[in-house]
Amino acid sequence: MLSRIRWSTLGLICLSIILFFILTKVLNPFFLPRLAVPLSIIICLCAGTVLLSIILRPAKKQLINMNISQEKYKETTNLLELSKKEMEEKNIMLKQRTETLTTLNRINKAMISTTDLDRILGLILEAVQKDLNFDRTIIFLIENGILGPEKGVGIEAEALEKLAIPMKDKNNFVIKTIIEAKPKIIYSIEEEVLPKCFSESYKNLKPNILAAIPLISKDKVIGLVLVDNTKSQREIEERDIRNLTTFTNQAGLAIDNARLFEMEKNFVEELKRQVDIAKRELEQTQAQLIQSERLSALGEMAAVVAHEVRNPMASIRASAQRISKKIANEDPNKKYTRYIIEESDRLERVVKNILLFSGDSTPQSVDTDMNKLLEDVLYFLQPEIESSQVQLVKMFDESISMLKIDPALIRQVLLNVIQNGLHFMVNRERRDLKVATMQDGTNIIVEISDTGPGIPEENIRKIFDPFFTTKPSGTGLGLAISNRIIEAHKGRIEVQSVLNYGSTFKIILPLS
Ligand SMILES: Nc1ncnc2c1ncn2[C@@H]1O[C@H](COP(=O)(O)OP(=O)(O)OP(=O)(O)O)[C@@H](O)[C@H]1O
Ligand SMILES: [Mg+2]
Known part of the structure; x- marks a missing residue:
């Protein structure tokens, strides 16, 4: 097209020049040469313009057409660009949705594989927070007529504790969501009533910032997930709620299962605990029964022994002593009389102990100085301590109070x-006896x-x-x-012992 215009214009210029010469030649005889030249130029220009417009008319038309198609082209390009952008946006959304669904799937699997309620709640919060991107998420569970906050993210533990809502407060939107069993975004603050306990955590709430999604298990609402964007002020969209719902459907079931499992576990544990207590009580009663049977038999036996054994034993000992006196020291028979005396003493001690054990150990309490009582006992044992070559260390606290005890x-x-x-300590290399009061x-x-x-x-x-x-x-x-006596005084005996090193007995007696 352009080359055609170019050639036409060139032709036109040549034609105009030829026409100019012809005209100057033709007009020259009629006009003055001064007038003939400009007239020829004007005629040439007019003819040129007319011819040019005739030549350029199709070009102009084509130019207009070209402009129109260029416009159309631009429009189409714009449209293409727009749809490209839209495609890209949709692609991003699709990618995000796929990612969310993959995570939800992963979390669902993890939820199903555990029965630990706390872990399940943790997984729900992790997923909601990370993948669905809310500022705060709180899981509430219904228990004993209260919708209690179980776990939350983006909220302080102290603030969380305050969010318990009684189920009977039916006019607030949270309990309404539970009754209607449908997710709810707070579109209009004026129309919805917030629970009283929300006033601190949800101040100056704007529309589309707070939403509640019921947790459903086997057609029963067991709790609620509350999400909000109070910090970022990003409006919660239906899409967010759809994503959350796909997920809470599984979560409700997992929570319900975990709770059932926990209840069952607690029940079994409680049962086990009770069986253990019953078993222990039975063993104790059995032991006490055996003990009391033994003791009553011992009591009876002690009385018989005292009567039938103790008195003849005294006569045997006395007789042996008399015989011993009559036998010279160098006589080999002397040692038999010593045996008789020693064994009689031992038997006497056994009988005394049995009588003591089966007898009455009710204390006849009087004010007693424990240090003095100990001094008396140690004085009594002095010969034994000396003969055993035991090193005695006394560490008495002189400031201790008087005790109300039975000194005997x-x-x-x-x-x-x-x-x-x-x-x-006999046969031990080191023989130290430490007696202390405090x-x-x-x-x-x-x-x-x-x-x-x-x-051991x-x-x-x-x-x-x-x-x-x-x-x-x-x-x-x-x-x-000793234990019976100390228990009768409302005290106790404690023992600490290290093998090959020694033993410590602590007798602890209360002052009152
Ligand atoms: N200081 C101690 N060091 C090591 N073992 C001890 C000590 N005191 C008590 N026992 C252990 O406790 C057991 C019971 O002591 P308990 O005084 O009741 O009876 P016993 O001393 O054996 O007999 P009895 O008191 O009739 O002489 C002892 O036989 C011993 O095994
Ligand atoms: Mg003993």
């Missing part, structure tokens, strides 16, 4: 415990430590049982009697 009974206890210490608040404590062989772990629990003994000639009643 407590004397027996101190004797039993100290004599045990002395006995178990006051600890409202208790007086007597601490008796020895450097004996110690008590498995025996510690048995040493207070009647008849438990590791001594070849022991009755196993010393600590059992």
